[in-house]
Amino acid sequence: xxxxxxxxxxxxxxxxxxxxxxxxxxxxxxxxxxxxxxxxxxxxxxxxxxxxxxxxxxxxxxxxxxxxxxxxxxxxxxxxxxxxxxxxxxxxxxxxxxxxxxxxxxxxxxxxxxxxxxxxxxxxxxxxxxxxxxxxxxxxxxxxxxxxxxxxxxxxxxxxxxxxxxxxxxxxxxxxxxxxxxxxxxxxxxxxxxxxxxxxxxxxxxxxxxxxxxxxxxxxxxxxxxxxxxxxxxxxxxxxxxxxxxxxxxxxxxxxxxxxxxxxxxxxxxxxxxxxxxxxxxxxxxxxxxxxxxxxxxxxxxxxxxxxxxxxxxxxxxxxxxxxxxxxxxxxxxxxxxxxxxxxxxxxxxxxxxxxxxxxxxxxxxxxxxxxxxxxxxxxxxxxxxxxxxxxxxxx
Ligand SMILES: [Zn+2]
Numbered sequence: 001x002x003x004x005x006x007x008x009x010x011x012x013x014x015x016x017x018x019x020x021x022x023x024x025x026x027x028x029x030x031x032x033x034x035x036x037x038x039x040x041x042x043x044x045x046x047x048x049x050x051x052x053x054x055x056x057x058x059x060x061x062x063x064x065x066x067x068x069x070x071x072x073x074x075x076x077x078x079x080x081x082x083x084x085x086x087x088x089x090x091x092x093x094x095x096x097x098x099x100x101x102x103x104x105x106x107x108x109x110x111x112x113x114x115x116x117x118x119x120x121x122x123x124x125x126x127x128x129x130x131x132x133x134x135x136x137x138x139x140x141x142x143x144x145x146x147x148x149x150x151x152x153x154x155x156x157x158x159x160x161x162x163x164x165x166x167x168x169x170x171x172x173x174x175x176x177x178x179x180x181x182x183x184x185x186x187x188x189x190x191x192x193x194x195x196x197x198x199x200x201x202x203x204x205x206x207x208x209x210x211x212x213x214x215x216x217x218x219x220x221x222x223x224x225x226x227x228x229x230x231x232x233x234x235x236x237x238x239x240x241x242x243x244x245x246x247x248x249x250x251x252x253x254x255x256x257x258x259x260x261x262x263x264x265x266x267x268x269x270x271x272x273x274x275x276x277x278x279x280x281x282x283x284x285x286x287x288x289x290x291x292x293x294x295x296x297x298x299x300x301x302x303x304x305x306x307x308x309x310x311x312x313x314x315x316x317x318x319x320x321x322x323x324x325x326x327x328x329x330x331x332x333x334x335x336x337x338x339x340x341x342x343x344x345x346x347x348x349x350x351x352x353x354x355x356x357x358x359x360x361x362x363x364x365x366x367x368x369x370x371x372x373x374x375x376x377x378x379x380x381x382x383x384x385x386x387x388x389x390x391x392x393x394x395x396x
Contacts, residue, residue, distance in 0.1 A: 058099045133171050171346075
């Protein structure tokens with residue numbers, strides 16, 4: 001048994017307690033209690049560092065685990081698949097070291113994220129829990145086609161979804177619009193049709209899996225929602241109609257504000273391809289505005305980074321919390337987006353919150369991130385990372 005005491009305890013749903021502790025038995029949370037109610041003599045291992053917050057492990061709902069965040073990702077995409085998978089192992093360890101105990105991978109070439117997920121589960125490599133999408137499904141020449149499964153027509157879309165499920169995908173990733181990182185396509189333009197997406201979504205849902213959609217332009221976002229997609233990734237050009245559809249149908253937004261931030265900030269000087277820089281500059285303001293509209297309207301928002309895009313390197317993920325706060329979230333809302341809400345958007349409700357019966361993914365953070373959200377960006381402040389009841393990382 002382990003008892004992890006915090007000066008503060010954030011439970012992942014919005015409650016913050018003073019002087020509480022998490023009691024862990026095997027890989028599950030046995031109780032969340034005030035210090036005063038802890039059993040006296042248990043023989044348990046007690047972890048307590050004064051001035052720390054105990055909270056659920058962080059969850060990044062949109063990531064590309066096999067990419068390093070190189071300024072120009074083209075070269076990595078063409079590398080041999082085993083090398084891509086091994087790079088993913090390095091990224092996975094880095095993410096765990098930074099407090100991320102679960103990630104949702106939204107597209108890898110050849111499905112190497114699926115192999116990586118299994119490798120982590122079996123203990124071959126150290127990493128967060130990984131939800132793997134396998135290859136993203138895109139139209140011929142559509143966004144992400146270089147590493148994606150290109151389809152035309154509902155029949156092929158259905159088959160592509162079935163292929164990912166056969167390979168062991170945890171979710172299906174579908175491209176509804178153009179995007180920044182593929183030359184020759186525009187973020188604003190719609191790509192796969194409603195009928196094509198519907199076929200893929202149907203297969204995912206039949207198999208009990210969720211779907212995520214790369215959707216940036218308004219028309220494509222609307223198509224994705226009408227096709228039954230479960231989450232809108234990026235959501236750059238939202239409008240009132242789209243937002244009310246999202247609210248009606250319970251569709252979540254994973255904004256990934258940090259993706260264009262790094263591209264615009266680094267620019268071509270950093271080696272980022274000019275097409276990506278130009279497109280990011282065009283969309284970055286609309287992206288923030290859409291996030292703010294969704295937040296105000298009460299759309300479910302989960303934290304995700306698109307880690308792996310240019311300069312969006314593993315370990316910098318927690319910058320997204322700061323950007324979400326700068327754009328209007330309270331620090332508490334941002335933390336919920338990266339814990340409890342992310343878990344439910346990822347369809348893994350057994351993590352993301354601290355409560356009896358939950359899987360024990362727990363962090364000990366030096367300081368109180370609700371006073372300073374940037375604390376989470378420095379791994380020196382992440383004193384313990386507990387994953388599945390075991391201490392994975394110890395510092396300080
Ligand atoms: Zn992405």
